Amino acid sequence: MASVFGQYDGANFYDELVGKDGEPRPHARLIADFLSGLTPDEVVDRQHAVDSTIMDMGISFTIYSEGDNIDRAWPLDLIPRIMTGSEWDRVERGLVQRVMALNLFIDDLYNDRRILRDKVVPAELIDSSRNYLEACRGIRPKHGVWAHICGSDLVRDGDGTIYVLEDNLRVPSGVSYMLENRNVIKRVFPSMFRNYRIRPVSEYPSALSAMLSSIAPDSPNAKPEVVVLTPGVFNSAYFEHSYLARTMGAELVEGSDLVVGDDDSVYMRTIDGLTRVDTIYRRIDDTFIDPEAFRPDSMLGVPGIMRAWRAGNVALANAPGSGVADDKVVYSYVPEIIEYYMGEDPIIPNVPTWRCSDPKHLDHVIENIADLVVKPANESGGYGMLVGPHASRREHRKFRELLKADPRNYIAQPTLSLSTAPTLCGDRLEPRHLDLRPFILQGDRITVTAGGLTRVAMRKGSLVVNSSQGGGSKDTWVVEGDL
Amino acid sequence: MLSRAAERVYWLGRYIERAENTARIVQQYSQLLLDLPEEVGVEWQDLVAIFGADDNVEAASAGARERTILNFLLADPLSSSSLAHSIRMARDNIRNSRDLLPQEAWENANELHQYAKAHLSSASQGRNRFEILSDCIGRCQQINGILIGTMSHASPFHFLSLGQNIERADMTSRIIDVAAAYLQQNEALVMRYGSTLWTNVLKSVSGFQMYRQYCQPEVEGMAVIDFLVNDTAFPRAIGACIERARANAGALPHGDAVRGSLDELLAFLPSTLATELAGAEVSRLMDKLQVELAGVHQVVVGTWFPPA
Numbered sequence: 001m002a003s004v005f006g007q008y009d010g011a012n013f014y015d016e017l018v019g020k021d022g023e024p025r026p027h028a029r030l031i032a033d034f035l036s037g038l039t040p041d042e043v044v045d046r047q048h049a050v051d052s053t054i055m056d057m058g059i060s061f062t063i064y065s066e067g068d069n070i071d072r073a074w075p076l077d078l079i080p081r082i083m084t085g086s087e088w089d090r091v092e093r094g095l096v097q098r099v100m101a102l103n104l105f106i107d108d109l110y111n112d113r114r115i116l117r118d119k120v121v122p123a124e125l126i127d128s129s130r131n132y133l134e135a136c137r138g139i140r141p142k143h144g145v146w147a148h149i150c151g152s153d154l155v156r157d158g159d160g161t162i163y164v165l166e167d168n169l170r171v172p173s174g175v176s177y178m179l180e181n182r183n184v185i186k187r188v189f190p191s192m193f194r195n196y197r198i199r200p201v202s203e204y205p206s207a208l209s210a211m212l213s214s215i216a217p218d219s220p221n222a223k224p225e226v227v228v229l230t231p232g233v234f235n236s237a238y239f240e241h242s243y244l245a246r247t248m249g250a251e252l253v254e255g256s257d258l259v260v261g262d263d264d265s266v267y268m269r270t271i272d273g274l275t276r277v278d279t280i281y282r283r284i285d286d287t288f289i290d291p292e293a294f295r296p297d298s299m300l301g302v303p304g305i306m307r308a309w310r311a312g313n314v315a316l317a318n319a320p321g322s323g324v325a326d327d328k329v330v331y332s333y334v335p336e337i338i339e340y341y342m343g344e345d346p347i348i349p350n351v352p353t354w355r356c357s358d359p360k361h362l363d364h365v366i367e368n369i370a371d372l373v374v375k376p377a378n379e380s381g382g383y384g385m386l387v388g389p390h391a392s393r394r395e396h397r398k399f400r401e402l403l404k405a406d407p408r409n410y411i412a413q414p415t416l417s418l419s420t421a422p423t424l425c426g427d428r429l430e431p432r433h434l435d436l437r438p439f440i441l442q443g444d445r446i447t448v449t450a451g452g453l454t455r456v457a458m459r460k461g462s463l464v465v466n467s468s469q470g471g472g473s474k475d476t477w478v479v480e481g482d483l
Numbered sequence: 484m485l486s487r488a489a490e491r492v493y494w495l496g497r498y499i500e501r502a503e504n505t506a507r508i509v510q511q512y513s514q515l516l517l518d519l520p521e522e523v524g525v526e527w528q529d530l531v532a533i534f535g536a537d538d539n540v541e542a543a544s545a546g547a548r549e550r551t552i553l554n555f556l557l558a559d560p561l562s563s564s565s566l567a568h569s570i571r572m573a574r575d576n577i578r579n580s581r582d583l584l585p586q587e588a589w590e591n592a593n594e595l596h597q598y599a600k601a602h603l604s605s606a607s608q609g610r611n612r613f614e615i616l617s618d619c620i621g622r623c624q625q626i627n628g629i630l631i632g633t634m635s636h637a638s639p640f641h642f643l644s645l646g647q648n649i650e651r652a653d654m655t656s657r658i659i660d661v662a663a664a665y666l667q668q669n670e671a672l673v674m675r676y677g678s679t680l681w682t683n684v685l686k687s688v689s690g691f692q693m694y695r696q697y698c699q700p701e702v703e704g705m706a707v708i709d710f711l712v713n714d715t716a717f718p719r720a721i722g723a724c725i726e727r728a729r730a731n732a733g734a735l736p737h738g739d740a741v742r743g744s745l746d747e748l749l750a751f752l753p754s755t756l757a758t759e760l761a762g763a764e765v766s767r768l769m770d771k772l773q774v775e776l777a778g779v780h781q782v783v784v785g786t787w788f789p790p791a
Contacts, residue, residue: 058578058593233579246582257485269486271638271787272736 005032008422010431014158016081016421027084027479030195035079040427047078047424049188059180061467062236075472076181078188081421081434081454085199088478091154091162091438092448094347097338099150099440102167102325104341106146109324110136120340121333128408129330131170131323133286135293139310141319142215143444148317149208149281150440151175151452154348156419163351163416165435167334169318169326171283175439176240177473178453179204179247185475197480199450204439205247208281211443212248215315216278219265224278227251227268229258231284231300241283250281260304264311279315280305286320328411329355329377352414356407365412366403369396372412374403389415418463421474423456433457435465436476451476484638488583490788492639495576495584496646502569503623504654504688508533509556509566510616511687518679522672527552529664533657534564553607566619570599573626583639588629595622641731645741645783648731652724653776655711656769658687663708663765681707688719708765712752721772725749728779737786744782748775 010018017028024032035043051073060071083091108115109126116123126132151172153165182201186193209226216224230241232254245252257268258277267274284301287294293306308314324330332353338346354361354372365372374386386399403410420431438452454474455465465471512530519525527549534556559565574596577589599619606615627647634640662684665673673680681702685691690711694702697717698710714720718727729745732738753768 055597056590056594058589233575242579242581250582251485251488252582253485254487257487269789271484271486271489271642 005036005422005429008429008431010420010422013417013431013433014156014160014419015431016083016156016419016434017079018422027082031080031082031192034189034192034195043078043424044427046188050076050078050184053184053187054180057180057184059177059184060239061177062234062238072467074177074180075458075467076184077423077456077472077474078185079422079424079429080185080189080192080475080477081436082196082477082479083451085478085480088199088450091348094164095152095438095440095448096446097342097344097347098152098164098167098334099147099442099446101338101341102150102169102334103145103147103442105337106169106319106322106325107140107144108341110139110146110321115337115340118340120336121330125329126324129324129327131286131321131327133321133324135306136319136321139319142217142315143442145215145442146319147322147325148211148215148319148442150442151437152440154436154438154452155351155416158417158419160419162348164334164348165351166328166331167326168437170285170323171237171318172437172439173237173240173283174437174453174455175204175449176243178439178449178451178476179243181453181473181475196477199478199480201450204449205244207441207447208244209248209250211441211447212250212279212281212315212317214443214445215317217312217315219276219278219313221276221278225251225268225276226279226281227253227258227277229253229255229280229282229284229302231255231288235283237283244281255284255300255302258302258305260302260308263313264304264308265313266302266305266308277314279317281317286323289316289320327377328375329357329408332411351416354412356403356410356412359407361412362403362407365410366400369399369412371415373415374399374410374412377409377411387415421454421456423458423472423474425458425460430460432460432472433463433465434474450478484583484642486788488580489638489642490784491576491580492583492642493646493783493788495573495580496643496648497650498569498573498576499623499626500647500650501654502566502573503620503627504651504658505534505556505564505566505569506616506619506623507687507689508654508658509553510613510620511683513612514686515680515683518683519676525665529661530556531564533661535657550608553609553612554604557607558603567599567603570596570619580639585629585633587633588626591622591626591629595619595626598622636734638735641734642787645728645731645735648724648728649776649780649783651719652721652728653773655688655719655721655724656772656776658684659708659711660766660769662704663762663769665762677704678702684711690717690719693717722749722752725752732783735787740786741779741782744779748772748779751775 005024008018011020011022017025019025054073054076059074061074062071105115115121116126147169149172151168151174154162155165156162178201212226213224226248228241228245228250230238230252242252251268253268259267259269261267266277268277282289288298289301290303290306291298291301292303306320309316332355335346335350338344354365356362356365365374370388372388376384386395418433418435420433422429423432434454434456436452436454439449441447454476456472456474457463457465458470458472509530516525531552555562556564557566560567562568574592577584577592581589602615606612630643662680665680681704682691685694685702685707694707694710699706710717711720713722715722715726717723725745725748729742732741732745
């Protein structure tokens with residue numbers, strides 16, 4: 001038995017690499033054998049090689065502390081998370097189905113509103129959503145696609161079922177780390193890349209560039225001028241903005257680099273004067289994008305850009321207003337949305353969700369609050385959430401009152417037992433919980449990354465995978481063949 | 484090319500050049516102090532003046548003053564004259580221009596920044612100063628080598644080179660300026676130690692060998708100044724810097740105004756220097772040159788980096 005795997009105890013949860021019997025799963029045998037040939041010191045040395053490669057390559061993320069921004073080296077665990085190609089194929093089909101349905105849904109909401117008239121989704125839910133933008137009514141973006149870049153968070157429960165936990169349809173981030181994780185791990189485990197047939201992820205920048213070109217409007221430019229719009233160097237995801245611009249060969253622009261002309265077209269300021277822009281991959285939130293249309297105090301956006309978009313003179317990815325479909329209450333309707341537009345059952349299930357607006361659901365939630373996770377509909381980032389099993393009785397009482405007072409603003413879900421994977425902690429492997437964020441691109445066609453960004457909660461027992469709160473990451477391998 | 488991106492690359496050129504020259508000047512100055520007797524009156528305080536900072540350093544002892552001044556010039560992150568500051572700014576400008584520059588330049592600039600953070604304060608205290616500054620110079624040259632050796636000769640390259648040459652001309656004029664200050668002092672001492680002084684000046688711009696090969700074997704004040712001001716073949720001479728900046732401006736769109744201002748500057752350089760030129764005159768000439776270079780900078784800003 002592998003020495004470094006020998007002491008590994010992953011029996012309490014579903015482990016991605018090790019079965020209940022303590023033996024490596026078939027797709028993990030090669031790496032388990034490889035690691036068993038190394039002493040613990042050699043394994044730690046390789047982790048150091050990973051860390052120093054990341055430092056040298058300047059792979060960083062930015063956190064804020066007392067008004068200062070600090071670059072932190074990106075945390076990457078040596079041990080990859082491995083999935084089989086056959087399992088991934090099914091997940092991929094599920095993601096394609098889901099994103100296509102969500103785009104049909106958004107397009108319908110801002111145009112015909114059939115799904116609301118048919119009472120599949122309640123109209124008042126949409127009209128009261130903070131992410132619904134009236135300014136987008138009647139717009140028909142090219143190919144009918146609104147959310148061009150989607151990052152859906154997947155989790156695996158104790159019985160091995162993969163669920164979609166949430167859809168990120170506004171400005172999902174993390175794809176650059178997925179790409180860099182692969183570059184680093186290739187340097188550290190070259191032999192594994194010969195022994196496994198690992199699906200590549202490196203074509204993402206070309207796929208993104210092709211997608212962004214496919215949504216460009218007709219313009220005088222011979223070839224579409226695509227730019228990446230960033231809030232600037234102080235944004236926590238600036239590394240990614242710059243990375244994507246560089247790997248696509250696109251200009252990285254800030255709001256002040258762009259100007260909307262009298263012809264309602266967007267131009268960028270260059271050393272040779274003004275140049276027409278066709279597609280803007282914007283990494284700025286909806287309401288900051290145009291001080292003329294939304295927040296007059298926004299310094300990040302471009303005055304008049306909504307005018308240019310409505311006139312069809314520029315494409316915005318993602319389209320403003322796409323966020324209406326990643327609201328937490330709307331999430332609970334996604335299975336119905338898929339059925340309504342695609343005439344199919346969802347391939348990847350949602351996490352079962354109780355909507356407190358439904359009196360029967362509300363009764364269930366109030367009765368079982370100690371076992372549930374309760375989330376407010378319109379908040380993100382874990383704000384205002386109750387994790388039943390970890391909360392006190394007093395908090396349970398408080399939330400029961402909150403739910404009764406404003407049931408429409410809450411949903412509840414069972415507490416999932418997230419899967420784990422062996423993670424190097426000190427000089428030994430320990431199970432740590434993880435999730436997975438694949439990236440889906442839709443323009444004239446739809447593509448999905450092979451795997452995605454695996455995020456790991458580095459603290460024992462923790463479910464918090466966020467890098468700003470001590471979360472780490474893993475390279476994600478989708479491997480081919482019979483293993 | 485975006486105007487804002489052009490501005491960053493231009494400043495990258497300036498800061499990387501300023502960093503390298505700061506390390507060179509401090510290193511050679513340390514040598515000079517060892518070579519010259521006290522009565523020549525070479526002072527660490529004069530080094531502060533080279534960088535255009537007038538802060539008078541008050542300190543109890545000469546040793547404390549040296550440490551305070553060197554900390555100000557090397558390690559102090561709050562001093563805009565410090566080597567640490569230039570390295571930080573060069574690194575930030577590369578970081579924010581990564582889409583235009585070779586990846587290796589970023590990796591090396593990042594390493595240089597880490598190195599500077601780890602070592603510059605001990606260099607200002609005197610420990611291993613020579614080695615640390617040599618490392619900084621070498622690393623700056625490495626970054627320059629990567630940029631010059633791998634960038635296509637298109638707009639980003641020309642902005643980089645334009646910034647570099649304007650900064651380099653400015654730094655060379657400051658180096659001459661400081662040496663000229665000694666010409667104004669005790670004539671007998673200048674006679675005796677002049678050659679040591681000017682050899683140091685040449686070495687601080689790595690120009691000693693080129694001067695001997697292409698100018699004359701004897702190191703002598705006016706000839707050194709003439710070489711560093713007018714030579715168009717030695718890359719760190721002011722004349723050569725201006726010629727190259729002129730070529731860069733000519734390769735950029737709408738570069739006529741900048742080229743014109745560089746032409747005026749070339750015309751302003753004295754074609755031959757009087758052999759008995761007094762130190763005070765050299766000083767005035769260098770001050771005027773720095774003002775003219777600042778004028779060229781303003782034309783660059785007005786042409787390509789207009790505010791939004």
